[in-house]
Amino acid sequence: MVHGEIEEKVNVILSPTLYWVKKVTLPIKYIGDVKKILPSIFEDILPVGNYSYNAYKKGEEFFVFAYDDRLILETLAQRGISTSNIANVYLAQSEFANFEGAFMVNGAQSMYLKDDVLILVPSAFVNKSEPLDMQSVVLSPHAISLAQFGHIVETKSFYKIAAIFALLIFLLAAEWFVTVQKIDDVEELKAALFTKEGAKSTMFENNAILKQQRSIHQKQTKLRECISLVLSTQLAKNEILKEIKMKDGGFMAEFSVLSPTTSAMIENELKKSGLNYKSVKESEFWRLEVWL
Numbered sequence: 001m002v003h004g005e006i007e008e009k010v011n012v013i014l015s016p017t018l019y020w021v022k023k024v025t026l027p028i029k030y031i032g033d034v035k036k037i038l039p040s041i042f043e044d045i046l047p048v049g050n051y052s053y054n055a056y057k058k059g060e061e062f063f064v065f066a067y068d069d070r071l072i073l074e075t076l077a078q079r080g081i082s083t084s085n086i087a088n089v090y091l092a093q094s095e096f097a098n099f100e101g102a103f104m105v106n107g108a109q110s111m112y113l114k115d116d117v118l119i120l121v122p123s124a125f126v127n128k129s130e131p132l133d134m135q136s137v138v139l140s141p142h143a144i145s146l147a148q149f150g151h152i153v154e155t156k157s158f159y160k161i162a163a164i165f166a167l168l169i170f171l172l173a174a175e176w177f178v179t180v181q182k183i184d185d186v187e188e189l190k191a192a193l194f195t196k197e198g199a200k201s202t203m204f205e206n207n208a209i210l211k212q213q214r215s216i217h218q219k220q221t222k223l224r225e226c227i228s229l230v231l232s233t234q235l236a237k238n239e240i241l242k243e244i245k246m247k248d249g250g251f252m253a254e255f256s257v258l259s260p261t262t263s264a265m266i267e268n269e270l271k272k273s274g275l276n277y278k279s280v281k282e283s284e285f286w287r288l289e290v291w292l
Helices: 031-034 038-043 069-078 155-197 204-233 261-275
Strands: 010-014 020-024 052-059 061-067 087-091 102-104 110-115 119-122 129-131 241-247 249-255 278-282 286-291
Touching: 020 038, 020 119, 020 204, 031 038, 031 052, 038 052, 061 087, 069 129, 069 241, 110 129, 129 278, 204 241, 204 249, 261 286
Parallel strands: 010 087, 102 129
Antiparallel strands: 020 061, 052 061, 102 110, 110 119, 241 249, 249 286, 278 286
16 A cells, blocks of 8 residues: 555555564563564464564554565565655554554455454455545554665665764774773772782782681681680689680680589580680699680
């Protein structure tokens, strides 16, 4: 179907016989994501060939399309429609989606909506069909593009496309240059910070130091907990903590003679902590040595 005069730029509305359509509900929010899966939606119904796809959303549902570009171009040529005179190409589904009842396309065929999908049938199958008034059609924004269509519309289009690509390449190159410059600036700032804080020149060395310091911190924390355990031990009246002093990698605590109950309680707590220790019992004292 053609809207306008053939001798001038015209908009073409394609008959339902020139495309496949499905109305689907998908758990997808963006139309761009829907377009990525269109080939799989139609793979069970399309004959072997090369197809283009399109889709748009209406309410909570998507209308998805598949069409054979070559078939459409050949059909237009057979109808005497020069591609150089085509402004835009539309699908009947999108352009007559709000029409009510059946309307006659030609003397033999009519179109009507069934479950929101536009179908083309012989007029004899329709009880009542109104003439199609193309002047009342308000074109939608759902124009489609045909593969290998640009080179036969206007040569000037190539220059426009080439200019757009050149601009995109320039912008990408400029963005890359700015990004590289920012990376260099960050590296300089990092090097300056490492120098100021006395850090090593590489992250590998700094991570190794950090790992070592964390290990020391964990051991020191355990050691402090162990000292706290010894200092908080409930002693009997005749039991005294005589001395506690730090040694390399640990500490030593000396008590007066402790009862078996008290010494056993201390040793049980030390075993739970996972630290190495040694106890020595003499007649006048009980000594405990703990190390990491």
